[in-house]
Amino acid sequence: MKRVYPDKEYCIGCHLCELACITAHSASKDLIIAYRDERAASGLSPCKRVFEKGDTCVAISCRHCDEPSCVAACISGGLHKDPETGRTVYDRDKCVGCWSCLMACPYGAIRRHPIENKIVKCDLCEGRAEGPACVQACPNAALKYEER
Amino acid sequence: MLFQPVNKNYHEFCIDRDPDLCISCKVCVRQCSYQAHFFDEARQKVVHDNTKCIGCHRCEALCPTAALNIRNKPSDFRTNKLWRPVFLQNIYKQADTGGVLLAGMGSPVDIPVYWDRMLLDASQVTNPSIDPLREPMELKTFLGAKPRKISVENDKNGKPSLKTKLSPQIELEVPIMFAAMSFGAINFNLHQAMARAATETGVVYNTGEGGLHKSLYKYGRNTIVQVASGRFGVHLDYLKAGVGIEIKVGQGAKPGIGGHLPGEKINDKVSETRMVPIGSDAISPAPHHDIYSIEDLLQLIFALKEASEYKVPVAVKIAAVHNVAAIASGIVRAGADIVTIDGMRGGTGAAPAMIRDNVGIPIELALAQVDQRLRDEGIRNQASIVAAGGIRCSADVVKAIALGADAVYIGTATLIAVGCTICGRCYTGKCPWGIATNDPKLSKRQNPDIAAKKLTNLIHAWGHEIEEMLGGMGLNSIESLRGNRDKLRGVGLSDTELDILGIKHAGR
Ligand code: SF4
Ligand code: SF4
Ligand code: SF4
Ligand code: SF4
Numbered sequence: 001m002k003r004v005y006p007d008k009e010y011c012i013g014c015h016l017c018e019l020a021c022i023t024a025h026s027a028s029k030d031l032i033i034a035y036r037d038e039r040a041a042s043g044l045s046p047c048k049r050v051f052e053k054g055d056t057c058v059a060i061s062c063r064h065c066d067e068p069s070c071v072a073a074c075i076s077g078g079l080h081k082d083p084e085t086g087r088t089v090y091d092r093d094k095c096v097g098c099w100s101c102l103m104a105c106p107y108g109a110i111r112r113h114p115i116e117n118k119i120v121k122c123d124l125c126e127g128r129a130e131g132p133a134c135v136q137a138c139p140n141a142a143l144k145y146e147e148r
Numbered sequence: 149m150l151f152q153p154v155n156k157n158y159h160e161f162c163i164d165r166d167p168d169l170c171i172s173c174k175v176c177v178r179q180c181s182y183q184a185h186f187f188d189e190a191r192q193k194v195v196h197d198n199t200k201c202i203g204c205h206r207c208e209a210l211c212p213t214a215a216l217n218i219r220n221k222p223s224d225f226r227t228n229k230l231w232r233p234v235f236l237q238n239i240y241k242q243a244d245t246g247g248v249l250l251a252g253m254g255s256p257v258d259i260p261v262y263w264d265r266m267l268l269d270a271s272q273v274t275n276p277s278i279d280p281l282r283e284p285m286e287l288k289t290f291l292g293a294k295p296r297k298i299s300v301e302n303d304k305n306g307k308p309s310l311k312t313k314l315s316p317q318i319e320l321e322v323p324i325m326f327a328a329m330s331f332g333a334i335n336f337n338l339h340q341a342m343a344r345a346a347t348e349t350g351v352v353y354n355t356g357e358g359g360l361h362k363s364l365y366k367y368g369r370n371t372i373v374q375v376a377s378g379r380f381g382v383h384l385d386y387l388k389a390g391v392g393i394e395i396k397v398g399q400g401a402k403p404g405i406g407g408h409l410p411g412e413k414i415n416d417k418v419s420e421t422r423m424v425p426i427g428s429d430a431i432s433p434a435p436h437h438d439i440y441s442i443e444d445l446l447q448l449i450f451a452l453k454e455a456s457e458y459k460v461p462v463a464v465k466i467a468a469v470h471n472v473a474a475i476a477s478g479i480v481r482a483g484a485d486i487v488t489i490d491g492m493r494g495g496t497g498a499a500p501a502m503i504r505d506n507v508g509i510p511i512e513l514a515l516a517q518v519d520q521r522l523r524d525e526g527i528r529n530q531a532s533i534v535a536a537g538g539i540r541c542s543a544d545v546v547k548a549i550a551l552g553a554d555a556v557y558i559g560t561a562t563l564i565a566v567g568c569t570i571c572g573r574c575y576t577g578k579c580p581w582g583i584a585t586n587d588p589k590l591s592k593r594q595n596p597d598i599a600a601k602k603l604t605n606l607i608h609a610w611g612h613e614i615e616e617m618l619g620g621m622g623l624n625s626i627e628s629l630r631g632n633r634d635k636l637r638g639v640g641l642s643d644t645e646l647d648i649l650g651i652k653h654a655g656r
Contacts, residue, residue, distance in 0.1 A: 010595040012582075014175055019212050032213055035171040055588040139210060140595045 001086035004124065004132050004145050006059045011050070011142040013057030018046040020137030021061075024125050043115035047122040048134050059134065059143060061122035062109040064088045073104035078119075090121050152199075155240040161201040162219050169215035170194060176207035176216060181578040181590055204571040206580035238501070251501035252574030252584065254401060254493045254538060254560055261493075262512035262645070263544045267654055269635045271622035278624050280615035286625035287611060289555050291392070291532040292317035292461035293485045315485060316461050318372070318392045320555055321350030322611040323626055324545060326603070327536055327559030328374050328396065328465070330356030332409050332418045332430065333497035333574070334583055335591035338566065341599030343367035348600070349607040354557065357396055357407065357432060359421040365389050372463070375452065377406060378432035380422040387455050392486070395448060397436065398467030400494030400537035403508045407432035408498065413577055413586050446482035453483070461485035461532075468492060468514030468537065469507075473521035480522060480531040488557065489514050491537030495560040497584055498575035511537045512551065516649045519552025519631055528631075542613035551649065552631040565606045566599045 019031060022044050026034035038044040048061035068088045071079045078095035081088055097117025102110045111120045125132045135145045163184060172194040176185040184200040185207060187193070201218065208216040225233050238249055271277040278285070293315040300308045326342045333356065340363075342353040347370045354372040359381015364371070371390035375382050387393055398404070409418075409430040419426040439445050449462050456462075463486035464479045466472065476487050491511020496504065515535045522528040535548045536557035548556050564570070567581040574584035582593025614626070623629055637654040638646050646653055 010592050012593050013589075014178055014210060015173070016175060016210065016212055019173055019175070032169065032171055035173060055592075137212075140593065141598055142595070 001064065002124075002145055002147050003064055004061060004122070004135055004143055005148065007142045007144065008056055008058040009142075010140050011057040011059055012140050013050055013052050014139065015050050016137045016139060017048050017059050017134035017143060018050060020133040021046040021048045021122075024128055024133035043113055045111070045114050045120055047111075047120050049111070059138075060107055060109055061134070062088060062105075063107055064122075064124070069104040069106060070101035070110060073100040075100055079121075087124060087126075088121075090119065090123065092118055095119060153244070155244065156199050158237055158240060159199040159201070160221060160237075161203045162198050162221050163196045163201050163207075164217040164219055165194075165196060166215045166217075169213040170211075171213055171215075173212065175210055175212060179206045179210050179580060181206075181580045181585075181587075202571050202573045202576075203569075204573070204580045205569045209567075249501040250575050251499055251504050251572060252497060252576075253570050253572040254495045255505045256572070257505045259492070259510060261538070262510055262641075262649065263538075263540070263547055265639050265641050265645075266512075266547050266636045266649070266651065267639060268543070268546060268550070268617060268621065269637070270620040275622045277622050278619040280612075280619045283619075284624065285615045285618060286627070287322050287614060289320040289323040289626060290317040291320065291463075291486050291534065291554055293531060294529040296529055316459055318352060318461060318486075319350075320352065322607055322614070323549060323553075323555035324607055324610060325351055325372070325534070325555060325557050326353035326562050327495075327557035328354035328356040328372075328394065329495075329497075329559055329562070330358030330374075330380075330409075331361060331421055332358040332380075332413055332586070334563075335586050335594065336361060336417055337591055337594040337596045338583060338599060339364060341566070341594070341596045341603055342562065343370065344596065344600040345603030345607065346370035348604045349611075351607060352391060354394060355390070358409070358418065358430075359423065360386055360389055361417060361421045374465075376432055377434070377436045378430060380424065380430060380432070383423075384455060387452060388457075388459075390460065392460050392463055393452050393456060394463040394465055394486075394488065395436075395445075395452070395484075396465045397439070397445075398465065398469070398490065399496060400467045400490030400492050400508055400511070401496035402499035402503050403467035403469050403492075404434060405499060405503050406434040410577065415586050415588075418586060442478040442482050445479065445484075449483045463488055463534070465490060465536075467494075468509045468511055470509065472509070472514045473517040476518040476533075477521055477525055477527070480527050484531055486532045486534055486554075487518065488534040488536060489518055490557075491515075491535070494537030495563070496574070511535055511539075511548075513645075513648050515548060515553055516551045516633075516651075520650055523552075523631075542610035543617065545610060546614055546617045546629065547636060549626060549629050550632055550635045552633075554630065561606070562603060565602045566594060 022034050023031045026038050050059045064087050076094050076096045078091050132145050135143045182200045185196045188195045205218050208218050295312045298312040301311050302308050331339045343364050346353040347367050352370045352372050355374050357374050357376030368389045372392040372394050373390040374394045374396050376396040411427045411429045424430050452462050464484040465488035468489050468491045479487050492508030532554035534555050535553040539556045539558050545556050577585050579585040582590045633650050636651045638651050639654045
């Protein structure tokens, strides 16, 4: 399956991928409204985080693992592996906010929702015609959406 | 504002931040390597300090809401044709520092750009123009000494073969090369990008004076290695690594001046390639200490030919200065296979501003004079001429070739293709576009995959345009344009200028 692969050699730590992510997952689909209003109102936050250490940066989001620890850890069936697309899918309605997945994910790719008892996790911009927004926004081709 | 020297107010740029658009996302804060943007904790928003901005436009390019505009500071000094603002600002600066004014990039001064005063011809009625999309068009160029005449012999079946022994040549698919920009002055990512793009497009790039990193030897078929006065990174394998060797005597942006790569730019990779210790300044002396005459130059040319077993042509690069034609003639007589003339608008990583802006002559005049002189002396075939310094577009390339160049070097244009905005602060090592810097955080802004693609596109684009212009003139090969000054006409030039350029005025 196609996944988003970060390239830490050329990630420049601009965080534009995070901004693209929140825009794609916002109600308004407008960066300015999403950043200014929706973040505060609905706790909109990016599924992807850029980590920096020294001169190195890397943008981390869900790897959509073949054998996902999060799915194994989930107590409520809120996470499952879609057999057709291969994606690790989050079902917000089933999630009870126990954070088991958050602790199980070896990549630290799941985060708490800032205001609700829910999680925030990459869905590869499900349904977005242009594919993942972060990949499209990255100015340095440090994110690749491809089969490997 | 308070507690800062008054001349801090004479900064060059203003940062316009549209408050309706700015979301304080800090992208600009992270991008500006001059710390002009910062997050103000008291106001809880991103603000800026205009005095720190050097006008590179990096923040503007990456701001996701297009909230930024970088403008020249609108405040004007009292109009004075003699004391233009730049002179005032320079004096204020020097009165503070007591130092030499440093500058990066090519000279911005207002000397005539002759490219803009020359127009090309096209075919009408009497000779047909050629459509390069339908008919063959040859841009292939060979650099190196050409025989005065060739002799051919026929074997007993009448099959002809060439008897004359040809000198080694550099083969170019398009008469454009990436100019010498040393590894150190620009970073490894861009060296790799130039090497890959040259390979992809069938042209060559010049290593500059900083040696060749071992991982780039595999691009040798598309590499010219340079030997300059500092002899950085020069050893036998290096001399044999490329398809040509260039002795750099001078640089258009700073004739008569050496080079100085500050220790901060010498990281491990630069150090091993240049063969100098990490962190030590790499100083190229102004002269080659073994060249004080044409005879000395001859010795070096032949030492290099000997070392490379006469397998590659040797070029000599000089800055365009007053007696350039006579000097070029001496260089050819000394055995150079290629003469590179670098005009005064050529780029540089660092040069004293006074030298850059006041020394040398424009490439167009130098090129025309060198070509004419070599022809008059009957030695034009002994060397190819490469023009460099201020070639901005494919029409400049075509005009240079019509004036007598065999090929051109593009340096500044190469950097612009990968993002350079000619802010002219290459000497600070803080290039926000990740070009003239070895800071790992900045140099990774140049992803070689992207950079190589852009450079490849540039060569292809210019190649297509050159074909179009040639076709329009009814020519089907670049060879027919070379030194064909009848294809050029001057506009608004004096008789002296026309005479030096060897062209007629438009209308004649
Ligand atoms: S959330 Fe973590 S464990 Fe689950 S699929 Fe994604 S990367 Fe794997
Ligand atoms: S947009 Fe690209 S370069 Fe910028 S932080 Fe994200 S992955 Fe890194
Ligand atoms: S990058 Fe643009 S939107 Fe973000 S803080 Fe800077 S000016 Fe504001
Ligand atoms: S990034 Fe460049 S243009 Fe923007 S504020 Fe900094 S120096 Fe000025």
